[in-house]
Amino acid sequence: MSPMPEDLERDLRRVLADADAASAGLRAEIARQRLQQAQHAEIERLEEHLASAVVRWDEVRSFFDHVLHELRGDDPQWHDDAEAA
């Protein structure tokens, strides 16, 4: 098979680059749309968030108890879920 002419190769590379750029743009737009949909879904839970966004003094106390335990070098009562996993 004879080698491809340089012009043709250059054109094909350009087309491929354009296709790659268009593909990346489409993927970014899809990702952006999905993120916005996720955000809208979260806003639909606004009542739940408003109801839960309050100071829970038992958790505040638990937090400071944990800090005290750490300062004393005791084992903490709870640890990071990610580390446990």
Next chain:
Amino acid sequence: MTTSFAPEKSVLENPAPVVDSGAAVDADSAVASEATVKSSPAFASGTAVEVSASAESRTSPQRLSSPFERLGLTGRGLSIANWLGVAVAVYVLISAVGVIGTGFQGATGGQAESLFSFATNPFVALMIGIVATALIQSSTTTTSIVVGLTAGGLPMEIAIPMLMGANVGTTLTSTLVSLGMVRDKESFRRGFTAASIHDCFNLLAVIIFLPLEMMFGVLERLSGWLSAQAAGSDGGLFATIFGGVGSTIKGATQPLTVTLESSVSFIPQPWQGIVLVVVGVALILAVINFIGTLLKVLMVGRAEQVLHAAIGRGSLSGIASGTLMTVMVQSSTTTTALVIPLAGSGKFSLKQIYPFTLGANIGTTLTALIAAFAFSGPAGQFALQAALVHLLYNLLAVSIIYGLPGLRQVPLRGATLIGNLGAENKLYVALWVLGIFLVLPLGIIGLTVLL
């Protein structure tokens, strides 16, 4: 599309993973697919992530409820009761602010300046504003009280730093809300960072504007001029209208104010004044919470519409939505606490939350303006001036700090640093909370009083 939240530490250390069926991640806008991503690398790419079930602290969705539901009211009847409740509570609020003004005047006997000489140090007044608001957990309450005290004779040089301090103190609530996420490290990092951005912004505003105020009296001069235009005796049409509205409201609230004042008239001064101030503060505390509870129930639907409309738009839209939301629920604490679960979910970036939080700063100034209507005449002008200080301070702070690209990044970077430190070691969180909101303010106040 705004860039998703990405902690500096993770951005520097970890590259973005490939998510969403092998598609390359756009560092600015990609979202995780159904896979739940908890680790820093995915978050570092600017990827908004799903929160794992273990991070959700509650299994059943919570809902808002009105106190009037206990009476068996539902539907339209419940809505009417809620709105009537708001109207009555606002009436009581304005009356209570008036009572504070009268009480303060009686308690100080016109000697407020000498009695509060310890607070003429603006840093002390600032710290009083911080610690009072941190303890009350409501900047609306603090600013309403300051408006009342100003009408009763509290010097503006003391009131202005107190109002600045109220801005700082109110950020404690959202920080405490974020502590509820501490069991999930990444949710906590996001939530605590979101809370800290409000802290950092308000602290930066104090650093910029308090020295300016001390040197040039910018806020006092500007608010004084505006209040003279609106409520001054030689003002034009606007002053006439404003004076008319103020007199009408004062007349309407007179019965309750007079009733409260006459109920303690048997007590000699200055105790009578002190009791009136205490009663006024207690009433304001009670009705502010009541108003907030009712308005949350009444306005949640409209708030959803505002927030839906703001998604995908720019930062001005974010500021506007934060302002509107706060005006609707009459509580910046509610708005700024709301961003914690939104940030913790990973679906909203820090860059989106930032302007929304600033909008809360602006929206909360409306209540102080309403409270100023408790007064008329010269007292009314001082009360209005204090309310305008609060408004101007927040408007200028947002315009300058958020408006200048270099300054805009400072709260973002500060909050990211604090969030990373706090997520890695909870001791930093404890030091931040106790230091900024209690130890430092009380220490400075104590030293000033003792020395």
